[in-house]
């Protein structure tokens with residue numbers, strides 16, 4: 663089953679909304695540059711609000727190792743998503759404590775950048791160069807390099823996620839900007855439509 667991550671959760675209300683829509687994972691963005699920045703306290707409360715069956719992913723962008731581990735612990739996340747030009751050692755340090763989603767760009771998969779994309783406890787996630795920017799990747803171009811089981815993000819929404827799934831069969835899909843009514847605020851109808859589109863594509867048909 664293809665899993666669904668709804669990212670950019672900033673409130674208990676939106677966490678419950680996404681969980682009730684059928685999301686398998688919620689993303690909490692702890693990168694200070696983000697318009698969806700959330701505190702560890704709110705993320706922890708949101709996680710408690712949805713229960714342990716829903717994964718809670720802490721999202722970080724080029725932040726110090728101590729900050730990542732301290733925030734992840736305070737927020738009680740179950741996995742960590744790492745963006746930025748990070749060393750292999752750094753990623754392995756985080757992976758010693760949490761399952762890691764290592765965000766890479768298409769150029770990284772072609773083997774040109776030297777970015778390390780895998781390892782024990784580390785799952786690659788393909789995303790656009792500007793995270794949270796709502797710009798889809800070129801799925802056809804990605805296909806020859808797409809690692810089995812990798813997660814897919816970048817401009818996904820209810821209208822295009824089925825096509826992306828058919829093109830790449832990712833292990834999970836992840837979205838934020840096309841599921842919002844304003845930055846950091848979920849659009850309930852879009853979240854529900856997104857999950858339904860994934861479920862429909864996953865079993866080869868669309869829901870009635």
Ligand SMILES: O=C(O)c1ccccc1N[C@@H]1O[C@H](COP(=O)(O)O)[C@@H](O)[C@H]1O
Pocket residue numbers: 669670689691693695696697698721722723743745789790792793794795796797815816817818836837838839840
């Ligand atoms: O969304 C952000 O503001 C953000 C900031 C810093 C790191 C990651 C961020 N978002 C991630 O980008 C993907 C894709 O977003 P979109 O669907 O293209 O808008 C999102 O799922 C987050 O994991």
